[in-house]
Amino acid sequence: MPVSKLLEIEGLESGFDTEGGLVRAVDGVSFELEKGRTLGIVGESGCGKTVSAMSIVDLLPKPAGRVLGGRISFKGQELRDADPEVMYKTRGNEIGVIFQEPMTALNPVQRVGKQITEALLLHKDVSKREALQHAVELLDAVGIPSPERRISDHPHELSGGMRQRVMIAIALCCDPDLLIADEPTTALDVTVQAQILDLMSKMQKERGMATLLITHDLGVIAEQCDEVVVMYAGRIVERAPVKELFAKPKHAYTKGLLASIPRLTNERKTELRTIPGQVASIQEFVSGCRFCQRMERGGDTLNTRPRYEEVEPGRFLETCPACT
Ligand SMILES: Nc1ncnc2c1ncn2[C@@H]1O[C@H](COP(=O)(O)OP(=O)(O)O)[C@@H](O)[C@H]1O
Ligand SMILES: [Mg+2]
Structure with missing residues (x-):
């Protein structure tokens, strides 16, 4: 074949x-x-x-x-x-997907950590704790400073560049x-x-x-x-x-x-x-x-x-x- x-x-x-x-x-x-x-x-x-x-x-x-x-x-x-x-x-x-305008792709009323862990919990066999830990690592990997704190932010608290980094983290999670x-x-x-x-x-x-x-x-x-x-x-x-x-x-x-x-x-x-x-x-x-x-x-x-x-x-x- x-x-x-x-x-x-x-x-x-x-x-x-x-x-x-x-x-x-x-x-x-x-x-x-x-x-x-x-x-x-x-x-x-x-x-x-x-x-x-x-x-x-x-x-x-x-x-x-x-x-x-x-x-x-x-x-x-x-x-x-x-x-x-x-x-x-x-x-x-x-297949991960990243869009042009993260403000329309991200959920405005949900903390970024939750948005990353949601995808992980949906597709992978991980506990909530493990998913959250992985979310922190991903935010760190995409260059977001103090990821442990940022994980509790809502999208509007981040700059455009930071939001796009979050989108990348979600796409790669x-x-x-x-x-x-x-x-x-x-x-x-x-x-x-x-x-x-x-x-x-x-x-x-x-x-x-x-x-x-x-x-x-x-x-x-x-x-x-x-x-x-x-x-x-x-x-x-x-x-x-x-x-x-x-x-x-x-x-x-x-x-x-x-x-x-x-x-x-x-x-x-x-x-x-x-x-x-x-x-x-x-x-x-x-x-x-x-x-x-x-x-x-x-x-x-x-x-x-x-x-x-x-x-x-x-x-x-x-x-x-x-x-x-
Ligand atoms: N929801 C829609 N209803 C009708 N036509 C649409 C819709 N979305 C896109 N189109 C049409 O499809 C064509 C291709 O659009 P699109 O793929 O968004 O272009 P690009 O991403 O290359 O800028 C355009 O002519 C656009 O007008
Ligand atoms: Mg287009």
Whole structure:
């Protein structure tokens, strides 16, 4: 039997029932993630990163949001439409999740210690005392000073950076094999952002877990990831090892994203280019190449969906003739 990947997503389609009908926010997304590796998902706001991540752990807002098609396999087990027991035992235990804004993910009226021990007591065979002891150790591990005292704090008594550390402690408390981190540092200022990313790398190395890191920031991708998936308008346009993507981007959208990173030129002036136009609204998505739609190219490319294929070993591309 071939060794299965930790996470395999194949042809994932997810959408929402709206007043105007069903909208498809994620439209045929496929990728794999191996044990201990970090895969980044990058793309502008609204391209379907969060919906992809939430589909994996069955956290789409119900009843409007649902997975419409595809396979989600974790450690060889199908998670889509699995028995509720399976997701119950997986999420928060084998898969840890960190969100962008801890204030909405943390319970405002519950002490942080309780929120950590709750997950432990739910999934692991430990006593309350042991769970509390483990919670103190975790807060210490994520760099929260005086953890014995902090354990009794409510979320609002902590700074944004400290709250995000608590979220990491909760996500890691059951020693997951996979961490899904959706814009974990976007709401934080730059220095705290760097500290949190360092902490995540350290924890990942120590524990050998894999990470699915979602961000709109290519700088974060360059620092943290082994491989990257570039999403545009609900689809993957390019997937590559990080170094190769930065050295030799192939899709016009990836090139545009890279060109929009501010950099100092020889004249020491900051050069910043933006991608013209904007992402079409989800109701206006075409069946063909959606980046051509943005570039207002017209013609055949708008009707025929470009093939998404492995163009070199390890490099996948949506092969629209106008974009590659
Ligand atoms: N609850 C919802 N109802 C309807 N549409 C939604 C909902 N949540 C997200 N969407 C749509 O799904 C698309 C993808 O959103 P999202 O995955 O959050 O983007 P990203 O995380 O890449 O910024 C967007 O067009 C958004 O408008
Ligand atoms: Mg998002």
